[in-house]
Amino acid sequence: MNTFFPYFWAAVLGLSLLLYVLLDGFDLGVGILFGFARDEAARRHMLSAISPVWDGNETWLVIGGTVLWAAFPTAYALILSAFYLPICLMLCALILRGVAFEFRQRAGVHTRFVWDIGFTGGSFIATFVQGVVVGALVRGISVGADGRFPGGGALDWASPFAFLCGAGLCLGNALLGAGWLVLKSEDPLRERSYRIIPWLLAGVLIFLILAFLAALRMDLSVMHRWIERPWLEVFPLIGVLAVITIVFGVRRRRDSWPFAGAAAIFLAAFATLAASFLPYMVPFSLTILEAAAPMSSLSFIFWGAGIVVLPLTLMYTIIVYTVFKGKVGPSAEYP
Amino acid sequence: MGARAIWWIWVEPIGFVESTTPMSTELLTLLLSRIQFGFTVSFHIIFPAFTIGLAAWLVFLEGLHLATGRPVYRRLFDFWLRIFAVAFGLGVVSGIVLAFEFGTNWSELARRTGPIQGPLLAYETFTAFALEASFFGVLIFGRNRVPRWFYFIACLMVALGTTLSAFWIMVNNSWMQVPSGIHLAADGMFVPDNWRAIILSAVVWVRFPHMLLAAYVTSAFCIAATGAWYILQNRERTESRAMMRMGLGIAAVLVPVQMFFGHLNGEYVVRHQPSKMAAIEARWHDEKPASEVLFAWPDVENRRNRFAVTLPAPLGSLIDSDSLSAGEVGLESIPPENWPPVRIPFFAFRIMVGCGVVMLVLAWVGSWLALDDRLEARRWLLWATFLSFPLGFIATLTGWFTAEVGRQPWVVYGLLRTAQAATPFLAPRDVALTLLLFGGIYILIFSAGILYIYRLLRQGPLPTPIHPERTNPKRPLAVGGSDSQAGIGLDSSLS
Numbered sequence: 001m002n003t004f005f006p007y008f009w010a011a012v013l014g015l016s017l018l019l020y021v022l023l024d025g026f027d028l029g030v031g032i033l034f035g036f037a038r039d040e041a042a043r044r045h046m047l048s049a050i051s052p053v054w055d056g057n058e059t060w061l062v063i064g065g066t067v068l069w070a071a072f073p074t075a076y077a078l079i080l081s082a083f084y085l086p087i088c089l090m091l092c093a094l095i096l097r098g099v100a101f102e103f104r105q106r107a108g109v110h111t112r113f114v115w116d117i118g119f120t121g122g123s124f125i126a127t128f129v130q131g132v133v134v135g136a137l138v139r140g141i142s143v144g145a146d147g148r149f150p151g152g153g154a155l156d157w158a159s160p161f162a163f164l165c166g167a168g169l170c171l172g173n174a175l176l177g178a179g180w181l182v183l184k185s186e187d188p189l190r191e192r193s194y195r196i197i198p199w200l201l202a203g204v205l206i207f208l209i210l211a212f213l214a215a216l217r218m219d220l221s222v223m224h225r226w227i228e229r230p231w232l233e234v235f236p237l238i239g240v241l242a243v244i245t246i247v248f249g250v251r252r253r254r255d256s257w258p259f260a261g262a263a264a265i266f267l268a269a270f271a272t273l274a275a276s277f278l279p280y281m282v283p284f285s286l287t288i289l290e291a292a293a294p295m296s297s298l299s300f301i302f303w304g305a306g307i308v309v310l311p312l313t314l315m316y317t318i319i320v321y322t323v324f325k326g327k328v329g330p331s332a333e334y335p
Numbered sequence: 336m337g338a339r340a341i342w343w344i345w346v347e348p349i350g351f352v353e354s355t356t357p358m359s360t361e362l363l364t365l366l367l368s369r370i371q372f373g374f375t376v377s378f379h380i381i382f383p384a385f386t387i388g389l390a391a392w393l394v395f396l397e398g399l400h401l402a403t404g405r406p407v408y409r410r411l412f413d414f415w416l417r418i419f420a421v422a423f424g425l426g427v428v429s430g431i432v433l434a435f436e437f438g439t440n441w442s443e444l445a446r447r448t449g450p451i452q453g454p455l456l457a458y459e460t461f462t463a464f465a466l467e468a469s470f471f472g473v474l475i476f477g478r479n480r481v482p483r484w485f486y487f488i489a490c491l492m493v494a495l496g497t498t499l500s501a502f503w504i505m506v507n508n509s510w511m512q513v514p515s516g517i518h519l520a521a522d523g524m525f526v527p528d529n530w531r532a533i534i535l536s537a538v539v540w541v542r543f544p545h546m547l548l549a550a551y552v553t554s555a556f557c558i559a560a561t562g563a564w565y566i567l568q569n570r571e572r573t574e575s576r577a578m579m580r581m582g583l584g585i586a587a588v589l590v591p592v593q594m595f596f597g598h599l600n601g602e603y604v605v606r607h608q609p610s611k612m613a614a615i616e617a618r619w620h621d622e623k624p625a626s627e628v629l630f631a632w633p634d635v636e637n638r639r640n641r642f643a644v645t646l647p648a649p650l651g652s653l654i655d656s657d658s659l660s661a662g663e664v665g666l667e668s669i670p671p672e673n674w675p676p677v678r679i680p681f682f683a684f685r686i687m688v689g690c691g692v693v694m695l696v697l698a699w700v701g702s703w704l705a706l707d708d709r710l711e712a713r714r715w716l717l718w719a720t721f722l723s724f725p726l727g728f729i730a731t732l733t734g735w736f737t738a739e740v741g742r743q744p745w746v747v748y749g750l751l752r753t754a755q756a757a758t759p760f761l762a763p764r765d766v767a768l769t770l771l772l773f774g775g776i777y778i779l780i781f782s783a784g785i786l787y788i789y790r791l792l793r794q795g796p797l798p799t800p801i802h803p804e805r806t807n808p809k810r811p812l813a814v815g816g817s818d819s820q821a822g823i824g825l826d827s828s829l830s
Contacts, residue, residue, distance in 0.1 A: 052472035059468045062434050063460045070457035073449020080438025081758045088769040091432045098428040099780050106787035294526045297450040309461040320469045
């Protein structure tokens with residue numbers, strides 16, 4: 001049992017973050033595309049496609065954060081304090097985009113642009129920062145002997161590689177968002193989204209190639225995993241199949257294919273990273289077992305939150321998505 | 336407020352600093368982190384204080400509408416739902432910040448108390464945050480997509496979520512006030528031994544109802560104030576009467592209960608936190624039996640009260656310990672490095688109690704006059720009720736100031752000092768930067784949120800499309816120039 005609880009919670013953490021990346025990924029992506037919308041009708045149409053679910057989507061970030069704190073307090077303290085500026089910037093960005101849903105409807109015609117800028121800018125910055133943090137984690141962060149961050153400086157995380165990952169996640173989320181819009185909306189928004197998908201897909205592929213080359217060149221610890229664990233290569237294979245799905249989906253105008261393909265690319269990338277990080281919680285300095293909270297904490301959350309509330313949460317997330325299934329028309333009123 | 340005053344408020348709790356020495360880097364970071372946390376958490380609590388009560392009010396209205404079928408309840412529901420949506424959004428976004436700020440600014444607290452606070456907040460996100468966020472979407476957009484019973488369930492789930500959220504937050508905060516059920520490990524980690532003692536402690540069961548009642552009373556006064564405002568303007572006759580009577584009636588019942596729980600709160604403070612109680616009462620020397628300081632200017636340097644209005648002994652013992660002879664602890668028998676900043680809990684507590692007394696008088700007089708229909712004719716009472724809307728918020732905030740500043744210099748009372756809890760390597764420049772960022776954004780969204788809530792209140796309840804015969808011709812659905820009136824009941828075109 002001594003290793004079961006930590007790995008169970010590492011798995012729950014992985015699941016929450018995956019759900020966050022996929023679910024908030026598409027609504028952040030719609031937020032990025034929102035900035036390129038032609039007119040007010042298109043903007044409303046885009047918002048209608050995500051507004052009933054965005055709040056629930058963002059919850060998975062908070063669930064991930066608190067699971068990290070509950071099950072791996074050392075890692076929570078370490079990662080959040082090491083990424084002080086990016087995390088605070090992300091929180092500010094999430095605030096601006098979060099209030100925009102309600103506020104732009106309440107604002108007059110002349111001040112609405114403030115919240116539109118907040119929505120697009122917030123979506124863009126939050127996505128970019130999340131990518132930067134992932135990029136910095138891939139490079140690894142250093143930890144002192146006592147398991148605490150020694151504090152080299154507030155900008156330790158900043159590197160060209162991290163910024164590349166930030167840009168890559170923006171493209172990825174925009175792709176996911178465009179896929180969602182194809183799935184949920186009707187023409188003309190659906191058609192416009194179809195047209196932008198090939199460009200976004202090309203951008204994502206170029207990013208992945210650049211990131212791979214950069215990782216090889218920097219001789220990142222992550223790359224050694226590919227030699228140690230050849231089964232990891234199944235994930236790029238899934239990625240290739242996903243790209244094919246998107247290409248065919250766009251050519252044959254199959255509305256659910258692009259989103260499914262984009263989600264599969266994210267799934268493959270996420271699984272690659274998660275599998276490469278194992279057994280580390282903070283790559284490559286703190287393992288899951290080292291970071292784990294005392295057994296009395298882990299079992300307390302296991303018997304309640306873990307096996308009762310988590311399945312319930314997943315269940316009503318599905319119920320809410322079922323309630324709002326189907327297309328959203330172009331004339332949809334956003335209250 | 337000058338720089339000296341700001342210095343005093345935030346650094347004095349640390350205790351051992353002379354204000355003439357230049358501030359060290361760690362102290363400046365600590366100061367800025369405390370300002371940032373105090374600012375973001377105070378901003379946040381305003382909205383849950385409003386939405387916990389409003390969520391229950393929405394369940395009440397939807398239930399009444401289901402039971403009676405009277406359209407007034409549906410119009411009131413739709414009206415308050417629009418206001419709820421604005422406040423709820425502000426509460427959600429400002430709450431997310433707090434879930435991460437423990438790690439960014441208080442990494443030592445997060446690391447050492449993580450085994451306790453982490454699981455409690457994880458339960459909060461799982462049982463509350465996710466629940467309210469998911470069903471909030473149904474509340475706003477789902478009216479025409481789900482059966483009526485399901486919509487009512489969604490209302491219930493949002494209200495349950497806000498209540499559970501308050502519960503876990505109060506469990507967590509109560510543990511920081513009176514830590515129990517733990518032992519300290521060699522590496523400084525707090526290890527939980529007895530979750531029953533942490534969750535079911537007597538402290539939780541007086542503090543959680545106190546917070547819940549604070550939220551209900553705050554909302555009740557906002558509802559009554561809106562009703563009074565409409566009556567004064569001679570509009571929305573049915574709705575305004577219902578709101579004023581229901582709001583004051585709920586408050587008339589709940590304010591005395593709240594005062595009783597406030598008294599029970601005082602009892603745990605006397606028992607477990609003598610330094611906080613001594614500061615609240617500005618009691619410098621041990622007294623047996625004790626007198627009660629009503630008003631004073633506590634002079635911390637000379638350890639005495641100036642301009643004091645004091646009730647004689649044994650009233651202090653009676654109020655604090657329900658006894659005619661109990662001894663009460665004075666600050667002088669506590670080492671000064673363990674003193675909270677005396678004046679903040681002292682004045683915050685008195686403001687809170689003052690607001691409570693005013694609310695009690697208003698609620699009782701108003702409800703009594705409402706019994707035989709004399710309420711609407713008393714313009715002074717209508718004005719007083721209208722102007723009372725901030726009282727609940729002020730009482731909630733000052734209550735929190737009393738509890739939290741009174742706990743200083745500890746973050747976990749008696750076990751972990753606030754100064755030891757901060758992120759050790761953070762540079763003042765970085766915290767100053769984020770403080771400016773949060774400050775600017777919060778001021779922007781707060782001003783906008785208040786403006787939009789004011790506009791919704793001024794606009795008033797809209798006729799519902801379901802009951803066209805109730806449509807007021809003076810208030811057409813599309814009011815010129817803005818489409819913000821596109822009502823929540825109109826999203827049938829979503830399908």
